[in-house]
Amino acid sequence: MTLREKTAQLVGVWVGASDEGGEVAPHQHEMEEPPDLGTLLPYGLGQLTRPFGTAPVDPALGALSLLRSQQRIAAANRFGIPALAHEECLAGFAAWGATAYPVPLSWGATFDPSLVRRMAATIGRDMRAVGVHQGLAPVLDVVRDARWGRVEETIGEDPYLVGTVGTAYVQGLESAGIVATLKHFAGYSASRAGRNLAPVGMGPRERADVILPPFEMAVLEGRPRSVMHAYTDTDGLPSAADEALLTGLLRDTWGFTGTLVADYFGVAFLKTLHGVAEDWSDAAALALAAGVDVELPTVKTFGQPLLDAVESGALPEALIDRALHRVLVQKAQLGLLDADWSPVPAVLADTDLGEPEKLRGLVDLDRAENRRLAAQLAEQAVVLLRNDGLLPLRHPARIALIGPNGDEPTAVLGCYAFPVHVGGQHPETPLGIELPTLHEALTAEFGTEPVTVRGVTVDGDSTDGVAEAVRAAREADVVVLALGDRAGLFGRGTSGEGCDAQSLELPGRQRQLLEAVLDTGTPVVVTLLAGRPYALGRAVGEAAAIVQCFFPGEAGTQAVAGVLSGRVNPSGRLPVSVPVHPGVQPSTYLAARLGQAGEVSSSDPTPAFGFGHGLSYSEFTWSGLQVEVAETGTDGEFRCAFELHNTGARSGSEIVQLYLHDPVASVVQPVQRLVGYRRIPLDTGAGCRVEIRLPADLASFTGRAGHRIVEPGALELRISASSTDIRFAVPLRLTGPVRPVDHTRRLHPVVTVGAADGS
Template sequence: MTTAPWRDPAQPAAARVDDLLSRMTLEEKTAQLYGVWVGAATDGDGVAPLQSEMTAAYDWDELITHGLGQLTRSFGTAPVDPALGAQALARAQRRITEAGRFGIPAVAHEECLAGFTAWGATAYPVPLAWGAGFDPELVEELGRHIGRDLRSAGVHQGLAPVLDVVRDPRWGRVEETIGEDPYLVGTVGAAYVRGLESAGVVATLKHFAGYASSAGARNLAPVRAGVREFADVTLPPFEMALREGGARSVMAAYTDTDGVPASADPLLLTELLRESWGFTGTVVADYFGIGFLETLHRVAGSPAEAAHAALAAGIDVELPTLKCYGKPLLEAVRAGEVPQSLIDRAARRVLLQKCELGLLDEGWTPEPTGPIDLDSTANRALARRLAEQSVVLLDNPDGALPLAPDARIAVVGPRAADALAMLGCYSFPSHVLTRHPDVPMGIDIPTLLDALRDELPDAKVSFAEGCDTSDPDTSGFDEAVARTAEADVCVAVLGDRAGLFGRGTSGEGCDVTDLRLPGVQAELLDALTATGVPVVLVLLTGRPYALGRWDGRLAAVVQAFFPGEEGGPAVAGVLSGRVNPSGRLPVSVPRVPGGQPWTYLQPPLGLAGDVSNLDPTPLYPFGHGRSYTAFVWEDFAGTEPEIGTDGSYDVSLTVRNTGDREGADVVQLYLHDPVATVTRPDVRLIGYQRVRLAPGEARRVTFRFHTDLSAFTDRSGRRVVEPGALELRLAASAAEARHTARLTLTGPVRELGPDRRLRCETELSPVS
């Protein structure tokens, strides 16, 4: 085999794979199409629900004689020292290569939603915090760091980013998303993909597509999205991450849309993804998603039928472990029930990707190339920068923040002294360690209480928990009120506990009926504000919560979305004034807890009006955030031109820091389409620019708008640019437009193809 053409790295990858496939048996080809989850429990108490029911029995030594497509979560299943884990993974790869005729290793994949999900690895802020930062360049750096850590441990593929657009904030996985706007999700998500892929790791886009639109905000519920919502809201982030990020893998969603499960939808996974968008990588199943075609969706009557439906739709790899693509598929092919051409098609895609990764090369070795430090000083510094940029100052009406350095401060609340308050559900401590209570955290995570004491050493800081995150017990209220009454200011630290499948208040499978604060935290906040002592509310959450109940009653409101292991010092820095807050809301904060779903992307009929007594206007809109310094926007350049439906137009202004400290502003560009052939959102984000300025400094921001950005899906399903009036609004949030450029598009309706422009280019230039 060492002299065979498929071993020759000088040959084109396609020629190498064709030669290899010609030598492989049906069993060997099929073996490339599934993963194995070594060490995963089969007794029903695993990481994922239904794990035991959806796992087929196998003999490892016999199985690997045919080869193996993937190894599932060697690091993310149980606590293991990273160096020892890398050695164990290398041993497994050696066994795989020695057992099979061709010596082809498996692709090792891991979760990396907010960092490498491994014991001792950096726990970064969750993606919702990335969205709050409005800084794709920093997120691209994050992707590079995570990718390097994955590669150092022998991992080839990362199951991230999540590109679902929030449609209902009651959904438990909101913390895993980047926000409620497809342009923000697409630009930030594509940046993460670029970073991960630049480190040689295959980025896996999920969940394709529609998962976040599940009915009633229930995890894995049917999707009720219409054709235009799907085309104009759900799909664009995936398109951007593929075209601009270069992602090499896509994960099919669990859900069904209008009765068709994504995992069995050839129009989605083949016609759109491959034939229209030109994707050439691999499509992988979400965990147990192929088996769910039989057990949950009931569009297949057996594992073999499920395998056939998924393969025909375009799923190349069954994850996480063997169920449908093993013996049931082999028997169905031999019986003539499944065409072998489907096996060949999927195996070719898998082997082409392995060729890209160097896994077909003779000199490939599984051994780690150097020391493994998954929580380096550089990682922690990056985690701190991300956390600091993501903190959103929602309100500070009377200047209660920054806190006085010598103040008497009562810190109250169930999230103040808990390190896990900083972490999302896909961090290793929240995802895995809860089942290993005797194992240490593996990383240093300062609590907000400890960080605030370090930040303000001259302050007199007292603490009372007040209540649990979700328990109804109110017996701690009296102590909390007493501590507050003795203080100059109360810092109420409330929010979520991330978990999985009902074991938390936020996270996968932790959906809620409304947006009230969990447990009795709202009642605790009522008791604190009743003391008359100024109360600064700090929220450490995975979703927005309704805050209208306390509008006008709080001294300040600070929102942090699970800010990671450095989140405590970051939030404490905002409270002390060391950090000037610059985060902006990636999701609207509602005024009332019911009346969901609601995002800012509403046509006029979805806005407040006289036809209903219910006002859905948020308390704090998408894009909102305050600062400790002041910015003015001046010298706006925006005429009223006529341009063709294939034209472009520049709009610009100068941002000046008129305050006495450094800070960052976020200029946002929204599109308003007054008249269209279908209803359109009143405004939607089409560009943004983060601008950091020293006191007195100014910079000019220019947005280069192209008419492609005004396109939408018309009644016939075409993506078109229509002639007529448009408004470009430069705004501080979706509800705070400061300057407007009115355009008129002339010419014919123009239909767009897959080569359309996806982003609004921006330019920053100095101002003397």
């Protein structure tokens, strides 16, 4: 291959993207003119960017368009190599008419990796069926500051939860033949003050023990075939130019062999935002040398500027060959280099491609099985934060549905759901999927139509509608108060990419509406459809119930209605803490002693509801703790067991959570951190024996010398219902020498559920 043919395989092209109107991606308006495909394609093409996720298109017609593009690309270059097509799939395939699943923060709330794995496999099959090869998910960023707009895209504030659920997503997507892409590697969520793309000031120990473990687990256990670098710089070093991170750690240590792709315009940002590159050639050389293989979304620096860098001697051609080898190996794995390769996707097989309009409606990306799975995820993700006994509702005669999210179809969607991400720029186009409002869901659930009053908008300043809301509340038996967010991009919403918050106060005038409705004395069920946790003020102590949902997807309102009626027994748990005060940030449960409340500061970060919290309509008893091995070497394993019984009047699920407390260590440790969990469904009256084997490796941390170690000394295993609800505190002790460990260490406890003693 010529040098130009080689570099052509290292770029994507975004056909149909425009610098006019709203932005789909950051700094999209800075894109160069659309590339001249007639000039580019004879040399080949690495990737096609978002053929379905750029504008609304019928899925069958989109598949046909992609087929024809691939035929043109393969025919134009002398090797007959087609492009790899990638798409977003953060909360479902980001295509018109595709199922909108709950956002990743809701995946975390389920504490159910197996269900997330099933969802990802289903998403992958839909993508593969229409000719897509790569999905830009999952997001493995750990929440460090809930003001960050992209909290909704994350799985939570704990690295073990993020790692296990994210790895399950990778396994599901890859099982369908889709290349999973881990992002954003690494540290994006730790930006200062929660501002998008802001510098990251964390130290190497926080990076090693909080930010990197989810990526490490996903690489080792999920076997993804792609990773995307982060936009941010850490201590002055941009991720896109960090060779120690992208090559030294990811490839040389962890053994990753796939492709490393740029976040959109991320290579160019080395010049425009980070100021570490003098020109486009310099930016391309820095990124390629660090380990970036493919520039996305469209050719900018890896085109002529990269050629110039090689021809000037600033960059050795061997680095081009290194990236090219990775790209071509991946294309070979996908069958794109096979002699009998065909661009015809599965959904168009045995169809007449000569009459495109007859294909319209042929492909269903929101099948009944998808919708059932979306409903199951949504139901498991609903978190009941508070309940004074009002819930489940016993067929109230008069329901007042008040609040800005009560009658809004898209209130259940995050910013990467197609109707929000792209559809918002095409208001003339139907949503493409059924999105019942909470008004419609409550009407169907209870058989009576609630009186619905908006009161205020999500983020407006007007309170003119509050008086009407108060009247409706006074005349009702119960109020369902629907508050929360509106997803959007770059300031067009209150949650989503580029929609960062200055505090965790409810947006707009929602707090005033909340207080006015509470003042009526009518029982209030606060229901949140949001992308991040918010301080709820008086509701924490005065609301009859609080139901937290993190953008639960197309089946979300039915899930909420089911929880309110009792048809669904809530089992979700908080993947992020809910604060008492809106301004105490950043604050997560994963804090050291001085990060928690104390006499040294008048600022109290104690949460209103802690990580892992969630109520049920069932009652569970934990009893009969037995500690079999409480002392072991630094290479050993602890063992204990207890019994769990459902003593309530209905079937339900308890989530057993394992936290490790290290009271004395050579470096400061979090007071506790999650090291394991297990979702356990039990019928009413049923019980089980839960056996725990905890390897000493789970006590490892990054020591003073910067290496991961297991230290001898005292530990405490906290077997808990949440980070704030410890059921058993088990004293443990590690003996022997300090033991170095690496990425080959054990990453999980073994939690076995068996028959209860005597049953």
